[in-house]
Amino acid sequence: MIFDVEHETMPREDLEKLQLRRLKALVERVYHNVPFYKKRLEEKGIRPGDINSLDDVRHLPFTEKQDLRNNYPYGLFAVNMENIVRIHSSSGTTGKATVVGYTHRDVRTWASLMGRCLNAAGVGPGDILHNAYGYGLFTGGLGAHYGAEAAGATVIPMSGGATRRQIMIIKDFMATAICCTPSYALHLAETAGELGIDFRKLPLKVGIFGAEPWSEAMRKDIEGKLNIKALDIYGLSEIMGPGVGIECAEAQNGLHMQEDHFLLEVIDPASGEPVQPGELGELVITTLTKEAIPLLRYRTRDLTRLETTPCRCGRTTARMMRVQGRSDDMLIIRGVNVFPQQIESILLDTDGLAPHYQLVVDRKGPMDTLTVRVEVSESVFSDEIKGLQSLEKKVQGAIKEFLGVTAAVKLVEPKGIERSMGKAQRIIDLRKEAK
Known part of the structure; x- marks a missing residue:
C-alpha cells in the first residue's frame, strides 16, 4: 500500500534534483528570514548562491537542540506569528523547552507524511487506530491522529x-491498529493478562x-x-514530529525516510x-519544506546507518536502520561504551526475565559502576534463592562476555520497576549526585 506513489517511488536521480531545488530555496529563505542563520552563514562565509550541489550541504552550519533553547521561544521561526497555526514543544526536563511552530501548509504536510507512514504499516480505510500517544504539547498524539485521518x-x-480503560476500549471498539511507545505496549499486554484478556x-x-529506543528482541x-x-x-518534534520515517509492513527492514522533505546525512559524532x-554514525537532518521553523x-x-538498496515494497527512499543508541545517552563504564539497547537484547534473550529494566550508573571513588535492575517473571519469582542467584550470575556473565563490562545484576520482583505511560526511564545516573 503506497500512499504517494510519485514521491515514494521516485528514481533517485529525480529525487536528488528535487532535493537540490528545495535545499537552494531553503538556504535563501533562512538567510533572509532567520537572523540566527544569517549570522551563522556569514560567519562561515556562505551566501545562498554558494549552494550548487547536494554535497555543498556539508559547508552549512549545524543546528543543535541547545540552539533552539537559546532562541526560546520563537527566535528560530522563519514566518510571522500570524502565520503560525500550531505550537508544540518538548517537556524541557533538561532545560528550557524546545518550541516548534507550524503553518497551515506545515500541518498539511505533516498529516500527509504520517498518512504515508500508516499506509506503509498497512493501515488504511476500514482500520480502527487506537492512538495512545499523548496529546497536547507532545507531537505524538496529534501527529498520529491527523495521519490516521489522512x-x-x-x-x-x-x-x-488510564491503562485499564485503554484495554477495555481496544477490546470493545475492536481496534485493528495501535500507536504508543513499545514499553507501554508491553504494559498493556501485562495488565490485560491480569484482567483475563488475551490480546x-x-x-x-x-x-x-516509537518515541523511545527499542530492540529487535523487544519487537519479538x-x-x-x-x-x-x-x-x-521515527520522528523528532524539532524536525516535524512522528512521520519522518517508518518500516514497511512488507519487509520490516529499516525505516523508509521521507527524503523529498528531509535531506539526510550520517556523520562521525566526534569530528x-x-x-x-x-557506516554507523549520527543522523543529521535538514528540513527541506518546513515553513515555520526550518532547520x-x-x-x-x-x-x-542508511541503506539505499531497493526494498521489496517498491519504495525507493533511503532506509534508516534501527537506531543503535544516542551519542548523548551512551554510557562509558570504565572505558567501555555501553548502550541501553545492547543490554536490553541480552535481558530479553534470557529466559525467566520480564521486559522491564533500569540501568543505574554510580561512582565509587574514581570508578564508575553499573547495576542492572531487571524484573523476573512470575514463574521464576517463586523459585528458591539459589536459583535466582544463578540467574543473576548468568546475566552478569552474558553482559561481560558480549559487552566487555562488569555489571552488578539485581533481580527484582514482578512489578518492582515503575511503569511509564510514555517513555520508559531506562537510565538512572547517580554520578552527578556523587560529585
Missing part, C-alpha cells in the same frame, strides 16, 4: 494513561511504536504477546565529518 482510517483519540485474540493486527516480545506486526516509526556510505543540518544524536 490515511482513511478511523482514529480513537485515547491519549496516554492475541483481539482484532489488533499491527502496532506502530511484543509481537508474541499481542499477536501483531510491530513496526518502528562532524561524513562517514562512508552504509539546517539538525544533529539528532541518534546513531544509525
Whole structure:
C-alpha cells in the first residue's frame, strides 16, 4: 500500500534534483528570514548562491537542540506569528523547552507524511487506530491522529494513561491498529493478562511504536504477546514530529525516510565529518519544506546507518536502520561504551526475565559502576534463592562476555520497576549526585 506513489517511488536521480531545488530555496529563505542563520552563514562565509550541489550541504552550519533553547521561544521561526497555526514543544526536563511552530501548509504536510507512514504499516480505510500517544504539547498524539485521518482510517483519540480503560476500549471498539511507545505496549499486554484478556485474540493486527529506543528482541516480545506486526516509526518534534520515517509492513527492514522533505546525512559524532556510505554514525537532518521553523543540518544524536538498496515494497527512499543508541545517552563504564539497547537484547534473550529494566550508573571513588535492575517473571519469582542467584550470575556473565563490562545484576520482583505511560526511564545516573 503506497500512499504517494510519485514521491515514494521516485528514481533517485529525480529525487536528488528535487532535493537540490528545495535545499537552494531553503538556504535563501533562512538567510533572509532567520537572523540566527544569517549570522551563522556569514560567519562561515556562505551566501545562498554558494549552494550548487547536494554535497555543498556539508559547508552549512549545524543546528543543535541547545540552539533552539537559546532562541526560546520563537527566535528560530522563519514566518510571522500570524502565520503560525500550531505550537508544540518538548517537556524541557533538561532545560528550557524546545518550541516548534507550524503553518497551515506545515500541518498539511505533516498529516500527509504520517498518512504515508500508516499506509506503509498497512493501515488504511476500514482500520480502527487506537492512538495512545499523548496529546497536547507532545507531537505524538496529534501527529498520529491527523495521519490516521489522512490515511482513511478511523482514529480513537485515547491519549496516554488510564491503562485499564485503554484495554477495555481496544477490546470493545475492536481496534485493528495501535500507536504508543513499545514499553507501554508491553504494559498493556501485562495488565490485560491480569484482567483475563488475551490480546492475541483481539482484532489488533499491527502496532506502530516509537518515541523511545527499542530492540529487535523487544519487537519479538511484543509481537508474541499481542499477536501483531510491530513496526518502528521515527520522528523528532524539532524536525516535524512522528512521520519522518517508518518500516514497511512488507519487509520490516529499516525505516523508509521521507527524503523529498528531509535531506539526510550520517556523520562521525566526534569530528562532524561524513562517514562512508552504509557506516554507523549520527543522523543529521535538514528540513527541506518546513515553513515555520526550518532547520539546517539538525544533529539528532541518534546513531544509525542508511541503506539505499531497493526494498521489496517498491519504495525507493533511503532506509534508516534501527537506531543503535544516542551519542548523548551512551554510557562509558570504565572505558567501555555501553548502550541501553545492547543490554536490553541480552535481558530479553534470557529466559525467566520480564521486559522491564533500569540501568543505574554510580561512582565509587574514581570508578564508575553499573547495576542492572531487571524484573523476573512470575514463574521464576517463586523459585528458591539459589536459583535466582544463578540467574543473576548468568546475566552478569552474558553482559561481560558480549559487552566487555562488569555489571552488578539485581533481580527484582514482578512489578518492582515503575511503569511509564510514555517513555520508559531506562537510565538512572547517580554520578552527578556523587560529585
